[in-house]
Amino acid sequence: MKINDVSIQDIQNDIIDEFSMFDDWEERYQYMIDLGKTLPLIDEQYKTDDNIIKGCQSKVWVHAQLEDEKVVFTADSDAIITKGIIAILIRVFSNQSPSDIIAANTDFIDEIGLKEHLSPTRANGLVSMIKQLKMYAIAYQTQLN
Amino acid sequence: MFKVEAIRQDFPILNRQVNGKPLVYFDNAATSQTPQQVIDVIVDYYSHYNANIHRGVHSLSQEATDKYEQARHTIQTHFNAKHPCEIIFTSGTTHGINLVANGFSALLKQGDEIIVSALEHHSNIVPWQMLCERTGANLKVIPMNDEGALVMSAFEELLSANTKLVFVNHISNALGTINPIESIIEKAHAVGAAVLIDGAQACPHIKPDVQKLDVDFYVASGHKMCGPTGVGMLYGKEEWLKKLPPYQGGGEMIAEVTFEKTTYADLPHKFEAGTPNICGGIAFGAAIDYLNAIGFDDIATYEHELLEYATEKLLDIEGLKIYGTSEEKTSVISFNLEGIHPYDVGTILDKMGIAVRTGHHCAQPIMDYFKIPGTVRASFAFYNTKEEIDALVAGVKKAKMMLS
Numbered sequence A: 001m002k003i004n005d006v007s008i009q010d011i012q013n014d015i016i017d018e019f020s021m022f023d024d025w026e027e028r029y030q031y032m033i034d035l036g037k038t039l040p041l042i043d044e045q046y047k048t049d050d051n052i053i054k055g056c057q058s059k060v061w062v063h064a065q066l067e068d069e070k071v072v073f074t075a076d077s078d079a080i081i082t083k084g085i086i087a088i089l090i091r092v093f094s095n096q097s098p099s100d101i102i103a104a105n106t107d108f109i110d111e112i113g114l115k116e117h118l119s120p121t122r123a124n125g126l127v128s129m130i131k132q133l134k135m136y137a138i139a140y141q142t143q144l145n
Numbered sequence B: 001m002f003k004v005e006a007i008r009q010d011f012p013i014l015n016r017q018v019n020g021k022p023l024v025y026f027d028n029a030a031t032s033q034t035p036q037q038v039i040d041v042i043v044d045y046y047s048h049y050n051a052n053i054h055r056g057v058h059s060l061s062q063e064a065t066d067k068y069e070q071a072r073h074t075i076q077t078h079f080n081a082k083h084p085c086e087i088i089f090t091s092g093t094t095h096g097i098n099l100v101a102n103g104f105s106a107l108l109k110q111g112d113e114i115i116v117s118a119l120e121h122h123s124n125i126v127p128w129q130m131l132c133e134r135t136g137a138n139l140k141v142i143p144m145n146d147e148g149a150l151v152m153s154a155f156e157e158l159l160s161a162n163t164k165l166v167f168v169n170h171i172s173n174a175l176g177t178i179n180p181i182e183s184i185i186e187k188a189h190a191v192g193a194a195v196l197i198d199g200a201q202a203c204p205h206i207k208p209d210v211q212k213l214d215v216d217f218y219v220a221s222g223h224k225m226c227g228p229t230g231v232g233m234l235y236g237k238e239e240w241l242k243k244l245p246p247y248q249g250g251g252e253m254i255a256e257v258t259f260e261k262t263t264y265a266d267l268p269h270k271f272e273a274g275t276p277n278i279c280g281g282i283a284f285g286a287a288i289d290y291l292n293a294i295g296f297d298d299i300a301t302y303e304h305e306l307l308e309y310a311t312e313k314l315l316d317i318e319g320l321k322i323y324g325t326s327e328e329k330t331s332v333i334s335f336n337l338e339g340i341h342p343y344d345v346g347t348i349l350d351k352m353g354i355a356v357r358t359g360h361h362c363a364q365p366i367m368d369y370f371k372i373p374g375t376v377r378a379s380f381a382f383y384n385t386k387e388e389i390d391a392l393v394a395g396v397k398k399a400k401m402m403l404s
């Protein structure tokens, strides 16, 4: 099975399962921090001002391209916890069809105990990032039709 | 001996838990906590004499008006203003600055100069930039040095016969630096310029005497002085307040209204259009009474002790750098861990029940000076303890371990 055959729902369920193994916030956060540290999330050439989303607190870069009718996202942040959450979001949203991305929600973030990071008032760039992912999906959807 | 344990009993919020841990509240420079004595005043207002002021003939309105004017008197006495009418109730520091900046639109012309410092909160930058756009006046900036102190020799060079107004904060919110406002006021007056001091950060720690300072305008916020949000005060010398046109039009600020011409009310009402934050004003007065009952000298001594203790303990952590190292500073520590984003540190501290502020603290020019995205800022109040500082230090160590 190719990675992009896995549905957004299945990936979200996997992530919920993985997080259910952690006992406390420290383990959850350490996992996110490690995700944030290890993954090369974006090609340096795409870390441009055009791709930047300015949160008050941390910056986020997002790049998208269409491959085989799936949207491939890469992204980065200057804050490591934000980057860890980006890694999770990319895992869910990248390599999916534009219509699936448009239809998807981020409720699973609540279930893994990271809700506060997606609060619209947190100003870390993540809420704008999700909006941006959807915008890209909408743009590619029109292109495909 | 400063009885901090007894004082803490006055603040119900300090008993709560955050994320399963006892709250350690070190975001006092953003908003201070409220003692029961002030909460009681708020409850009493809405339970017993909530009414509009200066308008009704009925008893409730009279009671509310009396209490509100009594609060103005408390503020006047506290800041040692000559007349009660020199105290204007505002919604906070930002409102006070905008009121003055708007008034100066009528007094400035092309080529006039106004001077700000590099250490300011955006509230004391943006209204003046807007004023410059309206009038064609030019904005000059007093630079700062690596300690986060103003370069006074550069200030003297900026001053000239064209200087009309100088506005600096008494204490920097981002770094805690106490600015030499006595000397700034004296030098500005020597060239005939007026001075506005943003006292938002100073008033929780010291008791300014506006007559002794000979300052033209001084602004403060209630919510940083153990009072409620949405209320503050502007002190202005009577002669200046008479010169400035009103900021907002509406009820309460008029003497007579016809469609041909409206005449304005006398001070202070000329600047107090609409129904004010009546309860807030009264509670602000109660907060000032509360602080004075503890005593500003004792507050300063104790907070300095906390500052020294925390500075020493934090500097023991390898890779921790403090921004703002001026000799003259209040109980604010702005810092970063080497190679770690302040947002990450703040997030981990929050998980441990420790409230700090992270980011640029509405003072982006300062962050640009140090070439950093922001800092972690721990700001201490007189109700904080050394044990809480120990918790902060342990939290920072844990954050460092998790994040590096």
Ligand SMILES: Cc1ncc(COP(=O)(O)O)c(C=O)c1O
Residues within 6 Å of the ligand: B029, B030, B091, B092, B093, B094, B095, B121, B123, B124, B169, B171, B172, B173, B198, B200, B201, B221
């Ligand atoms: C130095 C300084 N000036 C102005 C302000 C703005 O105060 P307010 O938001 O109460 O109007 C603050 C608040 O953080 C401040 O610290």
